[in-house]
Amino acid sequence: HAAALRRRRRSRRQAACGMKADEKEAQGRRMRSLSADRGAHAQPSPRVPSLSAARRVTNVAGGSIRVVDECPGTSGGCSPRRERQPAPVDLASAAAASGNVRVVCRLRPMSDREKKTGTTPAVTASSERREVLVTKMISGGSKKVRSAFHFDAVLTSFSSQNEVFAQTLDPLVDEVLAGYEATCFAYGQTGTGKTYTMEGNLDDDSSRGLVPRAAAAMIDRLASGAYADWAVSCQYLEIYNEELCDLLANPQNAPRLDLKDVGGGRGVVCVGLSEVPVKSSAQIFDLVRSAQERRRVAETRINARSSRSHCIFTLKVKCRRTVASGDLENTGKLHLVDLAGSECAKKASWDDPPYPGAKMGNAEEDRERKSINQSLLTLGRVISALRDGTPRIPYRDSKLTRL
Secondary structure, eight states: OHHHHHHHHHHHHHHHHOOOHHHHHHHHHHHHHHHHHHOTTOOOOOOOOOTTSEEEEEEOTTSOEEEEEEOOOOSSOOOOOEEOOSTTSOHHHHHHHTTSOOOEEEOOOOOHHHHHTTOOOOEEEETTTTEEEEEEEETTTTEEEEEEEEOSEEEOTTOOHHHHHHHHTHHHHHHHHTTOEEEEEEOOBTTSSHHHHHTBOTTOGGGBOHHHHHHHHHHHHHTTSSOSEEEEEEEEEEEETTEEEETTSOTTSOOOOEEEEOOTTOOEEEETOOOEEESSHHHHHHHHHHHHHHSOEEOOSSOTTEEOSEEEEEEEEEEEEEETTEEEEEEEEEEEEEOOOBOOHHHHSOSSOSSTTOOOOOHHHHHHHHHHHHHHHHHHHHHHHHHHTOSOOOGGGOHHHHO
C-alpha cells in the first residue's frame, strides 16, 4: 500500500512539473538563442525556483513548524515539491504566521521512587532540535519503537525555572504592556510538575515559577521610569467540579460567582470576582501564598499534592506613557492557567491505605476525577474544532473553555 502511494505521488509530480516533448524543444531553442545573443563567453546563471512558487508556514502535529516550497503546477518548469528542515525557520515570524500560538514541552526529572526501582527513562529531549523522542517497547519487550515529536521549544529535565520563563512568558510581558491579552496554559498528566512550573517555591529565588516571575518582571518594567502612570490588579479564580470560587475573597462572605456575556466587546467574564490592586511584587507573592492555602489538593498514588481544580491567575495592567503625538494609554491582561492533571482511576487510586487512618477512594474523589477529565476533554475538542474550522465550537460544554 505504501509503495502504491509513493507511485501515485511520483506520477502526480511528474504530471504537474513535466513538460511535453515539443515544449521542451521550444524552450531549448529559446535558451540557445538567448545564449547566442549574450555572447559566447557568457556564463549561464544558476537555476532558481520560480517566484510564483508558494511558500507557506503550516502547523503540524506536536506544534512543530514546517516551511514548504510548493510547485504551483504551471508548465514553466519548476522543481518538485521539497520540504525544508525546521532549523532555519525564524520562531518569531513562524509563530506569528501560525496564529500566535506556541507549544513548549518541558520534561520533568525522575522521581525518587523511580530511581529506587531502577526505572529506565522512556523519553529523551533535544533543545537544539526542539524534539522529544519517546521509546516504547512492544512484542513483549523484544522490539523498540521510537516516535519523534517536535515543538516550538523543548526544555529538558535540567532546565531551570528561569530558562522556562525566558522561553515562554518573558516575551509576552512587553506584549501585555502594549495592550494585548495573553494566556499561558500548564497542561499535562497528573504528577508532571505543572503547579511547580506555574507557582514553584515563592521563598526561593531560583525555584519561583512563572506566576511570581511574570509579576516581578511586570512591576520592574513599569517602575523603570518609561511610564508616567500605571496600575496593576490581580484576580485568582478556581474552578472545582464546575463550580467557581474566588481565592482572594474572604471565604466567610464570598459572593456567588457566575459567567456571563456582558457585551460591549468584553465577552464572557466572571461576574462577582474580586480584583485586588497591588503596587509591588511582594504584595503579589502574599496573595499567591494565601491562594495556595485555600486551593483544593489531595494525595494520590501518583502525586502527594495533586491539584483537584483548575486555577486562573490574572494580572490586569493599565499604563500610560508619553509619545511624540501625546499620551498613550494601554490596558493589557495576562492569564496564567494551572490546569489540573488528567489521571486514570486505576493508576491514581490507592489499592491499600498509604498510611494508617488514611481515607481511601470515595464518591467525592471519583466526581473530582470525572470533572477534571471532562473539562480537559472539552478543552481538547475546542482546540480541534478551532483548528479544523468547524461551524460550532463547544465553548459552553465547560466553564473552563467558556471563560
